[in-house]
Amino acid sequence: IKTEMTRCIHCTRCVRFSSEISGNHEIGSIGRGNDMEITTYLNSSVESELSGNVIDLCPVGALTSKPYAFSARPWELKKTETIDVMDALGSNIRIDSKGLKVMRVLPRLNEEINEEWITDKTRFFWDGLSFQRIDKPYKRVGKKLVKTTWEDAIDLAKKNLISNKPEEIAAISGDLVPIESVYSLKKLLKGIKVKNYDCRQDGSKISGPRERWLFNSTISGIDESDGCLLIGTNPRKEAPLLNSRILRQSRNISYQLGLIGAKCDLTYDYELLGQDPKIVQEILEGKNSFCDKLKLTKKPMMIIGQGALTGDKGSEFLDLCIELAYKFNFINNGWNGFNVLHTAASRAGAMSIDFIPEEEGKNTEEIIDGCKAGLIKTIFLLGADELHLSDLDNCYVIYQGHHGDKGANNADLILPSAAFSEQNGLYMNTEGRVQESVRSVFPVGEAKEDWEIIRLISEALNLNSDFQTHEGLRKKIYKEYPNLDPFNDFQRNNRPKRKDKNDIKGHKFSEAITNYWFTNSITRASVNLSERNNYTQKRDN
Known part of the structure; x- marks a missing residue:
């Protein structure tokens, strides 16, 4: 500033x-x-x-704005109304561009989501779209990546996908990928009978109907709540605008607020119940003092972070939280306060089209282990930059993305794609609301839109893609998944169904976001956010 x-x-x-x-x-x-x-x-x-x-x-x-100062005149800018993908809220923003360069990002009014605010990460990430970009296809020759043509790159992808058995191929989608791209990849994998694919880069164990893994009370519904139980989450890092709504509600003297997880500064007072996931079981059995406070509430919310749902017992822990929701008014007539908070913009959309492993398929952790053990011979990374991949000498890595980040560093074949601001795409936010991201500038260099690259590979494999245009792809998606049409009215979710309680012994919480300023490949390339991160690190040390 x-x-x-x-x-x-x-x-x-x-x-x-x-x-x-x-x-x-x-x-x-x-x-x-x-x-x-x-x-x-x-x-x-x-x-x-x-x-x-x-x-x-x-x-x-x-x-x-210091980064934008004296860089352009307002009348020189092309203004594009779109949405943010730096977190899972789907804040409404306006991207101002000049030629092929994004110059600034401003908020748009949407009372249901971000009101008139945006986070600093959203406001200042834009310079990251100009640095460390992949603008040409690359293939690995020896230990070096060398430039190649699109024809050669598509042919290499084809050879590595048809030369292996279906069980030896896997795919993982990233956090910034639009629904159309994930859908296209799923159709390609189905065509070659691959069952190993996943969108949960962080190892989260969410699955099942959408009401089990969405923010059911809605973001604006926070204003109706009279209590909140945070479980394994730090909303100040994971969704600062959502945290601001909780802050305003917490000023009500009768608002009951508790946290099960690591102690942190959330900008408001709360009762720290501890870090052990078993505390949920204690509350369910009425053995915790916070039970008395929950009994006073009529519309309490439960917010479960992704850090609470990782590990082998993540699914069982989610079932336990659903049981707790039914016991203490979190779910009652006219109110559904059971909420799962996402951190990745594309996660909910990918989950809605079932981009999770089929029966007998491998999840993210099993795929990575399979790559290291030589059981997975080819892995397709669709913008997946948050994985810890190394020593994959026996696995051919195809990376499709827009930044030279972690995914590209381990790749044997790189297919340059457009960033979210360079292609039209659908995203579902953490509450299940589908919105459209609108292209503000064109892709850099020889980069292509995600869905188009996957279509070229499908055609090389002689698979019937059923669509030749982006409009045709969308019509196919709307026909198969009518709830993904952004022009349909937003529908509230059903109540999650109870399941038999299972033991959660050994379950531990993890930290969903370790560095708020570096959560994806765009932010890690941003000089603006690097300076902000450096200041934060210097202050903490």
Whole structure:
């Protein structure tokens, strides 16, 4: 944030935002009368994940965007209304571009999701779209990656997909991939009878009907709740705008708020119940003091993070949470407060088209183990950059993506694709709302849209793709999955069904996000976010 405090009129909008919306109390005033000044605390800077919103709030330009300053004139910019993919909320944004370059990102009003705010990661990631881009196909020759043609790259992909048995092939989709691309890949894999595919890069064990893994109360439904139990989640990192809504509700003196998980600064007070997942069982059996507080609530929410659902017992733990939801008013007539919070923009959409292993198929962990053991001979990574892959000498890695990140570093064949801002695509947010991401600029170099690359591979394999255009692909998706049409009315989810309780002995929580500023390949390429991360690391050390 760039400051020109000689312009300041002391309206205190930024001060009120800091205390009421972000909850960090970082900005205040010193002096009185004519000597009054707006400033941060002594030797401190603005550190909130939402701090950039004061740029939009300032009516006189005393607070402006430092990365964007003097880089373009507003009338030179092409304005594209689209959605954000930096987290799973699907915030409505406007991307301003000049030529082939994205210049800035601004929020759009949507009271149901992000209201008029966006996170700092969303506001400042845009420069990452210009760095470390993959603009040509590459193949590995010896230990080096060398440029190749699209014809040669498609032929190599074809040879490695048809030369192995179906059980020796696997695919994993990433966190920024639109529904159309995942659907296209699934159809390709079905055509060659592959059953090993997964969209859960982090090893989450969510599965089953959508009401088991979506935010059922809806994001705006937080405003109706009178209590909240957080389980294995840190919403300040995983969804800062959702955390801001909880902050505002927590100011109600009767609001009951508890956390089962690691202690963290959420910008509001809560009762820390402990870190052991077994505490859920204790509450279910009425052996925890928090039970009395839950009994006072009529519309409580339960928010389960992805960190609570990883590991071998993740599915059993989810079943236990559903049982708890039915006992303590989280689910009752007219209210469904059972919520699973996603961190990846494409996860809910991929789950909705069942991009998870079939019966006898392998999940993410089993696929990686199979690659290392030589049981998986070819793996297709569709924008999957969060995997820890190494020593895959016996496995041929095909990577389709837009940044030279972790996935590309381990690849034997690289197929350059468009980033989310360079192609039209559908995304389902954490509450199950389908929205369209609209192309704001064209792909760089020789990069192609994801679905088009997969169609070329399908044609090389003599598979009937049933579509030749993006519009045709969408019609096919809408016919098979009518709930994915963004023009249909948003429907509330059903209640999750109970299952038999199983033992969760040995289950542990993990941290869904270890570094808030580096959660995907675009943010890791961003200089703006690197500087923010460096400051955070320096402060913590």
